[in-house]
Amino acid sequence: MQIIRYDGSFYGLISALVPFLKQHRLPDAIERENERQPSLAVAEAEPQTTAVSVAGGNLHDAELFRIPGISRETWQNAWYAFLSEEKNIELRLARYLLLALEKRGTVDAYQTDERVRSIHRLARQVSVERHRFMGLLRFRSIGANLYYASISSDTFVLPVLAPFFVRRFAGQQWIIHDRRREVAAVYNLKTWTIIERKSADIPPDASEEIAAQHLWQCFFDSIAVRERLNLALQQKCIPKKYWHDLIEKPGR
Amino acid sequence: MANEIAENVAGHGHGSWVAVADKLRILSAAARYDVSCASSGSSRGSPAGSLGNVVPGGICHSWAADGRCISLLKVLFTNFCVYDCAYCMNRRSNDIERAAFSPSELADLTISFYKRNYIEGLFLSSGIIKNPDYTMELLIRCVKLLRENHGFAGYIHLKAIPGADPDLIFQAGKLADRLSVNLELPSQQSLNLLAPDKSKASIFGPMQRIRDWSLEYNPPAGRQRLVSYSGITALTSSPARHQPATRPVFVPGGQSTQLIIGASPEDDRQILTLSESLYKKMQLKRVYYSAYVSYNHDSRLPDTQSPPLLREHRLYQADWLLRFYHFSVDELFENGPPLLDNDFDPKIMWALRHPEFFPVDVNRADFESLLRVPGLGMISARRIVQARRVGRLNIEDLAKLGVVMKRARYFLAAPGSDSGSLGLDPTRLRQRLLAVEPPVLKPKQLTFEDMTGFQPEIFKDAVMGQF
Ligand code: SF4
Numbered sequence: 044m045q046i047i048r049y050d051g052s053f054y055g056l057i058s059a060l061v062p063f064l065k066q067h068r069l070p071d072a073i074e075r076e077n078e079r080q081p082s083l084a085v086a087e088a089e090p091q092t093t094a095v096s097v098a099g100g101n102l103h104d105a106e107l108f109r110i111p112g113i114s115r116e117t118w119q120n121a122w123y124a125f126l127s128e129e130k131n132i133e134l135r136l137a138r139y140l141l142l143a144l145e146k147r148g149t150v151d152a153y154q155t156d157e158r159v160r161s162i163h164r165l166a167r168q169v170s171v172e173r174h175r176f177m178g179l180l181r182f183r184s185i186g187a188n189l190y191y192a193s194i195s196s197d198t199f200v201l202p203v204l205a206p207f208f209v210r211r212f213a214g215q216q217w218i219i220h221d222r223r224r225e226v227a228a229v230y231n232l233k234t235w236t237i238i239e240r241k242s243a244d245i246p247p248d249a250s251e252e253i254a255a256q257h258l259w260q261c262f263f264d265s266i267a268v269r270e271r272l273n274l275a276l277q278q279k280c281i282p283k284k285y286w287h288d289l290i291e292k293p294g295r
Numbered sequence: 296m297a298n299e300i301a302e303n304v305a306g307h308g309h310g311s312w313v314a315v316a317d318k319l320r321i322l323s324a325a326a327r328y329d330v331s332c333a334s335s336g337s338s339r340g341s342p343a344g345s346l347g348n349v350v351p352g353g354i355c356h357s358w359a360a361d362g363r364c365i366s367l368l369k370v371l372f373t374n375f376c377v378y379d380c381a382y383c384m385n386r387r388s389n390d391i392e393r394a395a396f397s398p399s400e401l402a403d404l405t406i407s408f409y410k411r412n413y414i415e416g417l418f419l420s421s422g423i424i425k426n427p428d429y430t431m432e433l434l435i436r437c438v439k440l441l442r443e444n445h446g447f448a449g450y451i452h453l454k455a456i457p458g459a460d461p462d463l464i465f466q467a468g469k470l471a472d473r474l475s476v477n478l479e480l481p482s483q484q485s486l487n488l489l490a491p492d493k494s495k496a497s498i499f500g501p502m503q504r505i506r507d508w509s510l511e512y513n514p515p516a517g518r519q520r521l522v523s524y525s526g527i528t529a530l531t532s533s534p535a536r537h538q539p540a541t542r543p544v545f546v547p548g549g550q551s552t553q554l555i556i557g558a559s560p561e562d563d564r565q566i567l568t569l570s571e572s573l574y575k576k577m578q579l580k581r582v583y584y585s586a587y588v589s590y591n592h593d594s595r596l597p598d599t600q601s602p603p604l605l606r607e608h609r610l611y612q613a614d615w616l617l618r619f620y621h622f623s624v625d626e627l628f629e630n631g632p633p634l635l636d637n638d639f640d641p642k643i644m645w646a647l648r649h650p651e652f653f654p655v656d657v658n659r660a661d662f663e664s665l666l667r668v669p670g671l672g673m674i675s676a677r678r679i680v681q682a683r684r685v686g687r688l689n690i691e692d693l694a695k696l697g698v699v700m701k702r703a704r705y706f707l708a709a710p711g712s713d714s715g716s717l718g719l720d721p722t723r724l725r726q727r728l729l730a731v732e733p734p735v736l737k738p739k740q741l742t743f744e745d746m747t748g749f750q751p752e753i754f755k756d757a758v759m760g761q762f
Contacts, residue, residue, distance in 0.1 A: 154682045155695040178356040178366075182411045190410070208412075211348055215410060254312040255407045261316050262408075265324040266369060267359035270588050270602055276362030280355070290413070291357055 046072045049133075053125045057107060060137055064110070064144060073133035112144045116151055123166035126199045135161060173200045177207055179281065181290050182217060184252045185245055190217040193288050201228050205235050256290050263291040315404060321394040325374040325385055326420060328585060347409055347416075347449035349472060349548075354415055367418040367452060368408055372396055372434055376422030378492040381593045382479070382558045385422045389591065395424065398437035406445050416450030416472070417441070427458035435463065438470045452548070455505065457497040464501050465545075468508060473548035473580070476501045478573075481566050485559035488595055502577050505550050509578075512545035549580035556610060557587040557603040558596055564633030567613055567624045574617065584610045609635040616641055619673065620666050638729060643669040646706060647721045647728075654708035657688050669728075670703030701731045 047063075047070045049055040056073070063070055108118055121136050129135070139162045143150035153159045182190035190212070194200075201221050205228040208217065213232075220227040220240060227240035248256070277293055286293060355364040373395035374385045384391065396404075401419075408414045419437065423430050434453055441447040453471040455464050468474055476498055480486045483495050552573065554566060570582040586602035613635055616622040620642070627645055636644040646653065646669050655664050657679060665676040675698045682688060682696055690711035694700060704712065705724055 149685060152681045152685045154678055155686075155688075155692045160695065174354070177350075178354040178412075180412050184411070192412070211412075212346070212410070214344065214346060255411060258312065258316055258319055258404065259408060259411075259413050261320050262323050262368065262370075263357065263359065263365070265320045266327050266365060267361045268327050268363075268588070269361075271361040271363075271604065273362035274360060277358045277360055280358040280362065280364070289357070290411075293358070293360070295360065 044072070045070045046074060047133075048074050048076050051075050053122055054107070056125070056133055056136070060140065061107065061110070063137070064140055067141065067144065069134070069137050069141060073137065075133075110144070112147045113140060114143075114148050114151075117143050117148075120151065120162055120166040123169040123203070124162045126169045126203065127165040128199050129165055132165070135165075169198045169200060169203070172196055172198050173203050173207075175285070176200055176204050179285050179289065180204075180208075180219065181288060182212075182215075183245075183248060183290075184255070188214075188216055190215055191220065191245055192217070193220040193222050195223040195284070195288065196221065197284075199224060201226065201237060204228075205230070205237070209235055260291050264295075315396075315400055318394040318396055318400070319370065319404070321392050322370045322372070322374060322396065323368075325371045325422075326369045326418070328384070328588060345446040345448040346406070347447060349416070349448070349450045353450075356412070356414055366415045367450065368405055368414045368416070369418040370396070370401070370420075372401065372419060372421035372430070372437065373424050374422045375424045377425070378423055378490075380479070380492065381489040381591065381595050382555055382587065384590050386591070396437075398433060398440055401437050402440040402445065405441060406447065409447070409449055414449075416452070418452040420454035421456065423456060427456045428460050428463060431456045431459035431463040431467065435466050435470065438467070442470050450548070455501050457493050457501065459501075461501070461504055464504060465508060468505060468546045471546055471548075473551060474505055474546050475551045475553065476505070477553045478569075479553065479555050480559050481554050481561040481569050482559065485561065489559065499577075502550065502552070502579075505546065506578050508545045509549065513547065549578070551579055551581040551583060553583040553585055555587050556584050556607050557599060562633045563606070563610065563613070563635045564624065564628045566610065567617070567627070570614055571617055571624045582614060584614070605637060606635070609637070609641060613641040616645075621663060638725075640669075642667070643702065643728060647725060650721055653706045654712075655706060657693065657707055657709040658683055668703055668706045670699055670701060670706070675699075675703075702728060 047059045049059045059073075060070075117140070121140060124139075125132055125136060135158070138158045139150070142153070142156070142158050146153065150159060151163075154163065176194055176196065180192050180194060182192045185191045199221075201219065201224075205219060208219065209230055212230075215230075216232055217230050218227050218240075225239060225241045226237055228235055228237050274294060281289075281293055353366060355366055357365040359365055371385070373393070374391070375393050375395060376383075376385045376387055379387045401417075405414075405417045409416070417438075419434055421430050421434060424433070434456070438451055438453060441451065450473075451471045452473045452475065453467050455467060455474045455476045457476065464474070478498055479493075480489055486493060486495060554569070556566070566584075573579045573582055584607050586604050586607040587597075587599065588602045589596060589599050592598070613622075613627060616627065617624065622641075622645070627641060630648040631644070635641055639647070646667070652664075652667065655668050657665075662676055662680055665671055665679060666673070668676075671679075675696065678696045679688065679693070679698070682692070688696075688709060690700075690704075690709045693703075693707075693709060705727065
């Protein structure tokens with residue numbers, strides 16, 4: 044029995060897997076040492092630079108991912124699928140990467156193969172949820188140039204969501220709190236990082252923040268065309284699970 | 296009276312937020328029938344120190360109670376209007392609540408929404424206050440504040456006011472991501488009848504100029520690609536992501552227009568022929584269709600009880616076929632009446648009229664032919680082409696690829712399929728297909744099976760286009 048233990052990060056998983064992959068074999072089991080290791084699943088990036096490595100640390104780590112036969116697309120699928128936090132994702136990834144080595148760069152064309160299909164499906168799930176939050180995430184102002192947002196995502200989108208907001212709001216300090224996983228992405232105008240954060244002790248909204256929220260609700264209500272009311276479609280587009288963290292109130 | 300208001304508007308007066316809320320209520324309600332709110336088709340990096348950026352595919356931030364995507368702060372600058380277009384709720388002769396923002400009020404509101412991630416940017420249109428030039432100047436002043444004082448690099452869609460001075464339109468185009476000149480009515484006769492203050496020249500003139508300026512100012516290499524995947528930047532450093540801060544570009548997101556459907560007698564073929572020529576000759580990025588909602592009682596207008604939503608939906612589907620599936624209008628309506636089919640989407644309509652084209656061989660047909668198969672979208676067709684490189688595909692493989700076979704099975708040939716035995720008799724096929732066709736009660740998302748595919752720009756455009 045060969046069991047791999049890894050620290051919970053994607054980088055950790057790949058480091059542990061590479062020796063197996065190089066010998067074209069699979070471990071019998073893969074175990075996570077702890078539930079999640081956010082500090083290692085973090086891409087630290089200067090704002091404005093997009094040279095973010097897959098899972099972490101710095102560019103030096105990228106060396107690990109230079110394996111002939113595994114294309115950039117394949118790594119990207121693997122990284123996104125990993126973030127789905129699906130049960131046994133580690134072994135599925137191992138099988139997928141092993142197949143990638145066998146197929147020498149063409150693995151992603153084997154879309155009828157279950158090993159490829161399931162990874163593609165999970166990657167897509169993460170990518171879709173990330174895209175959702177690019178729109179549905181709501182910041183509230185909680186201090187001078189400081190903004191806070193909370194989300195509760197099905198998949199661990201934070202590491203791939205945060206860089207989007209680093210680019211968009213490079214001049215604001217912000218915190219994105221993943222309530223479900225009790226971690227938060229924190230951006231301080233220079234770098235961003237993921238830290239553990241159980242609950243948020245957010246100050247009550249200041250008057251300017253309250254005004255902004257009112258104005259938004261007002262816009263949200265009056266932009267709907269009454270002759271075309273379609274709450275079912277609205278709910279399909281914003282599933283109820285996301286309502287909690289929105290400012291506006293759908294369903295009315 | 297409008298003139299007095301106009302003087303106030305031009306000042307830098309700043310109301311309390313309650314007063315702003317009132318204006319917002321009136322002026323967003325007045326803008327809600329304008330459908331062209333997609334924030335897609337442009338991309339803009341953020342020069343250092345600026346706020347925001349534009350992503351190529353656009354993003355939906357919320358969905359309103361009518362199920363339509365909210366991406367931009369869509370408002371009129373004012374709903375005062377000196378014109379009297381028959382179909383418009385803001386026309387001079389209507390007795391309605393009127394309001395106007397000041398440029399700084401609206402700029403501040405936009406920034407406050409943007410910083411909280413409520414919106415992708417601003418969609419600004421307006422009624423005509425005083426005269427077209429004056430109105431255009433106010434819009435420009437607001438957008439200048441955004442770009443220059445707030446360093447706003449997010450998306451801005453501006454309405455080019457018909458009849459405004461070309462210099463002003465040019466200035467607007469340097470500041471905005473997209474400009475639109477709304478045609479509103481699909482023919483000169485209807486325009487004469489229903490919008491007597493507007494002439495064809497006042498609409499096509501600016502359209503042509505905008506087209507020529509964008510050809511002149513946007514070097515072909517820098518022009519927008521439709522396809523760009525904004526996934527993670529794994530293992531790459533992609534320096535091309537950010538455009539240089541100073542760009543001598545002109546409406547990088549191109550121009551669009553809107554047509555009102557059902558207020559005038561043109562048939563679907565006439566409307567789509569117009570769209571086709573706008574895409575080709577004016578190089579428009581989008582033509583939007585808006586089902587006519589009757590709020591004015593006017594003898595020149597049909598007294599429709601409910602807006603023709605299904606017709607609007609079919610037109611969008613057909614428009615989609617023109618832009619992405621290489622159909623021409625002539626082809627679409629060949630062998631049939633100049634109306635789209637109520638029961639089926641236009642692709643099935645075409646397929647039923649062209650039995651000689653089918654079945655299409657999954658393993659041999661080229662990409663373009665696959666795209667013509669009802670039920671196959673971009674994503675499915677691409678997957679088929681990719682997957683068959685590594686082995687012949689049979690009918691089960693198609694299901695594994697995620698191809699929805701409900702409709703496609705009648706038009707595809709693959710080992711294990713029985714499409715041949717049906718004989719593709721159009722009448723029988725029609726019945727079969729009707730049985731699997733869900734009733735269209737609400738605007739569906741186009742090619743739903745493709746929605747979650749790895750081609751976000753199409754997926755997003757579908758969402759943004761409010762299908
Ligand atoms: S010019 Fe525009 S706002 Fe004024 S009446 Fe005509 S359509 Fe309405």
